[in-house]
Amino acid sequence: MLDWINQGIVTWGYVGIVLLMLLENIFPPIPSEVIMPLAGFTIAQGELNFFGVILSGVMGSILGALPWYYLGKNWGEKKLRRWIELRGQWIAISTDDLERSQQWFRRYGNLVVFLGRVIPGIRTYISIPAGLQNMPLLPFLIYSTFGTIVWISLLTFVGYWLGDNYTLVKQFTTPISVIVFVILAVGITIWFYKRKKR
Template identity: 35%
Template sequence: MEPGAEGELGGVAGWAVDLMERLGSPGAGLAIALENLFPPLPSELILPLAGFTASRGTFGLVEVLVWTTVGSVVGAVALYLLGRVLGAARLKRIADKLPLTSADDVVRAEGWFARHGSKAVFFGRMIPVFRSLISIPAGVERMSPVRFVALTAAGSGIWNTVFVVAGYLLGENWMLVERYAEVFQLLVLLAVVAAVAVFVYRRVRSRVAPTAG
């Protein structure tokens, strides 16, 4: 960072910079692991900042991409294990005690995840808050750990690369990335909705066709 630049950064950005300066690229990975566990920490801010820090020569671009993806996987696996430990039965009991929720909500979530689990884990890595929460039903439904890690690494790798490289290329203007993050997330969300719509359309058509014949 240039003299005075660090002093201008406060809050999450200042904390992330301090972590990366102390630990190097593993610090960026740690920040992203914590972002998975505590969704209010915005990866849309941390990742471009990591890219900018790499552009200053603090660490290499490939190095920070590897570490941030490792951090994403570590944070996701922690929540996946939480889901496996709690299990569906405990979650149903907890849901019954919470306002505006019931065990039926858990049952519906289980059914939805059973149909769209792989897509949800992959695309979910690119949607705020959801990218953390999706790990829990994956654990509850005992998705194959190898499959879960592979899908998480693939989805996270794409998300991290887009934002880290953008921060790297923009340099001092890395904060511009955050402004366009919502657009990228909206495109991903639309893609997921479109995929579900196509799935539903094909399923309905396959059931109606024999009847029509």
């Protein structure tokens, strides 16, 4: 996969970065933790410039987030509410829980989207609840873009700084992704347990 990513950036330049980051958001197994540090390395080689790489990475990432946003938006609250009414007891979720989550997302949704775009492991999927909760498109794009700029800039700078060793970025971000998933899984498990017990 590394050779394929490298070839895409070398051959297509900024357009290649846009396409790779778009695919990374639609098919998460393609890691941004490799794409952007490699792009940062090309900056160090004098082949691309920093601003162009950041802009390309952000554009591709935001374009890739839109299908997930519209998936949540088109599935919609009515279908979700109907599903919860029929099968919600299987996972201890009620329509009252749905209402509370909507109130919570309306209150903190902007921050959730911003931070979600910076956290490995959930940055791709944060677009689904945003669409599901009918977050307006403009705020979604604004906060997604700000969060994405932080993530893309960090990966690009680290790749530039590491030079030939840019692949080390993946080694550091993979444990972070695992930790995030474990924390989420434990939190959800505790919540389900408390709901069942109650």
